[in-house]
Amino acid sequence: MTNPPRLIAWELTAGCNLNCVHCRGSSTSSVPEGELTTEEAKHFIDEVVELGKPILIVSGGEPLTRADVFEIARYGTDAGLRVVLATNGTLLTPEIVEKLKAAGVQRLSISLDGAIAKTHDEFRGVPGAFDRTLAGIEVLRKADFPFQINTTISRRNLEEVPKTLELAKELGAVAYHVFFLVPTGRGEESDEVSPADYERVLNWFYDMQKESEIQLKATCAPHYFRIMRQRAKKEGIEISVKTHGYEAMTKGCLGGTGFCFVSSVGEVYPCGYLPVLAGNIREQSFRDVWENSEVFRKLRDPEALKGKCGICEYKKVCGGCRARAYAATGDYLEEEPYCIYKPENK
Numbered sequence: 001m002t003n004p005p006r007l008i009a010w011e012l013t014a015g016c017n018l019n020c021v022h023c024r025g026s027s028t029s030s031v032p033e034g035e036l037t038t039e040e041a042k043h044f045i046d047e048v049v050e051l052g053k054p055i056l057i058v059s060g061g062e063p064l065t066r067a068d069v070f071e072i073a074r075y076g077t078d079a080g081l082r083v084v085l086a087t088n089g090t091l092l093t094p095e096i097v098e099k100l101k102a103a104g105v106q107r108l109s110i111s112l113d114g115a116i117a118k119t120h121d122e123f124r125g126v127p128g129a130f131d132r133t134l135a136g137i138e139v140l141r142k143a144d145f146p147f148q149i150n151t152t153i154s155r156r157n158l159e160e161v162p163k164t165l166e167l168a169k170e171l172g173a174v175a176y177h178v179f180f181l182v183p184t185g186r187g188e189e190s191d192e193v194s195p196a197d198y199e200r201v202l203n204w205f206y207d208m209q210k211e212s213e214i215q216l217k218a219t220c221a222p223h224y225f226r227i228m229r230q231r232a233k234k235e236g237i238e239i240s241v242k243t244h245g246y247e248a249m250t251k252g253c254l255g256g257t258g259f260c261f262v263s264s265v266g267e268v269y270p271c272g273y274l275p276v277l278a279g280n281i282r283e284q285s286f287r288d289v290w291e292n293s294e295v296f297r298k299l300r301d302p303e304a305l306k307g308k309c310g311i312c313e314y315k316k317v318c319g320g321c322r323a324r325a326y327a328a329t330g331d332y333l334e335e336e337p338y339c340i341y342k343p344e345n346k
């Protein structure tokens with residue numbers, strides 16, 4: 001029996017009103033042809049529910065540029081899914097927030113890639129984006145709508161991350177999730193932080209997590225799960241849900257095991273950063289793709305990992321980033337290129 005997905009990220013549209021330097025989808029204002037129609041989108045939700053009740057992340061592109069986003073979110077809510085929406089926050093108005101509430105959307109993630117306008121605007125490719133995002137957050141606060149802040153960490157904003165966390169707290173975010181840049185789409189390898197900086201930031205993140213009153217989560221940094229265990233061992237702490245919350249129950253990357261990404265034209269991928277196609281929901285059922293695709297089957301087998309990830313004692317909790325391995329070598333099972341750890345049995 002294959003476990004159902006726990007989380008699905010859905011690129012409802014690839015079109016976007018911004019032009020970020022790091023965008024995995026290389027999104028622009030021109031909307032590619034062949035997007036799933038409203039009816040196809042609803043059919044996809046029907047198929048998801050047949051498998052289980054994952055969190056459905058309605059994402060993009062910029063999902064708020066699609067007129068039927070509320071109707072589709074409502075459909076997901078009515079089907080029993082926990083629907084959340086990932087947005088750059090620039091298009092939020094009181095009317096839109098009311099519609100999101102009425103559609104049963106439970107939380108928004110707002111991308112904020114720096115603590116000051118210059119950093120964020122350079123990231124987002126549009127002057128004034130920072131101010132517009134902050135205005136969007138103000139609308140959410142007034143409406144008492146829960147939101148989390150997402151920051152993508154790269155060389156451009158690495159040193160500003162602590163300040164961005166402080167800003168997220170001041171703004172009233174319920175959580176702060178950091179994403180580490182993956183060199184795909186417009187994301188460039190030269191913007192990735194060094195392996196040593198990964199180690200430094202993730203150790204800082206561990207310290208922050210212990211004292212933070214809001215939830216912190218690192219995505220696309222599977223090595224965090226190794227670092228968490230190394231640090232806890234040093235401190236003589238047993239990892240449990242009580243001490244480490246949700247992080248104690250999950251692992252480095254859920255791509256293909258508990259998570260998948262569905263593109264605006266119905267393609268299914270292990271995540272939004274790994275361009276290895278698992279299947280297309282226009283040609284097959286979602287169940288068939290999830291249960292039988294070659295790439296998902298391989299990602300479910302820790303023994304398939306190669307290089308140092310294959311012999312690492314942490315491979316079941318970390319497993320490396322398969323998208324970075326693919327970007328570096330063309331083989332998604334190869335070792336994670338941005339990890340400094342030397343496995344003990346090497």
Ligand code: HEM
Nearest residue numbers: 009057059084085086107108109220253254255261271272
């Ligand atoms: C509630 C609002 C949330 C929003 C809007 C949101 C948004 C996102 C987005 C946009 C991604 C990137 C997916 C991609 O493009 O491939 C993502 C990934 C992910 N998120 Fe969230 N998220 C939310 C909450 C959570 C929560 C509460 C958890 C768990 C406690 C979570 C766990 C994850 C995981 C595991 C991934 C997958 C990345 C990976 O492969 O490791 N998210 N989220």
Ligand SMILES: C[C@H]1O[C@@H](n2cnc3c(N)ncnc32)[C@H](O)[C@@H]1O
Nearest residue numbers: 022023024111150179180181182187
């Ligand atoms: C959902 C989150 O994904 C981020 N995002 C977009 N492109 C990339 C990439 N190449 N690598 C990492 N994160 C990315 C967005 O900035 C948003 O905050």
Ligand code: SF4
Nearest residue numbers: 016018020023061088
């Ligand atoms: S990262 Fe998000 S906001 Fe930026 S261009 Fe891509 S889809 Fe648009």
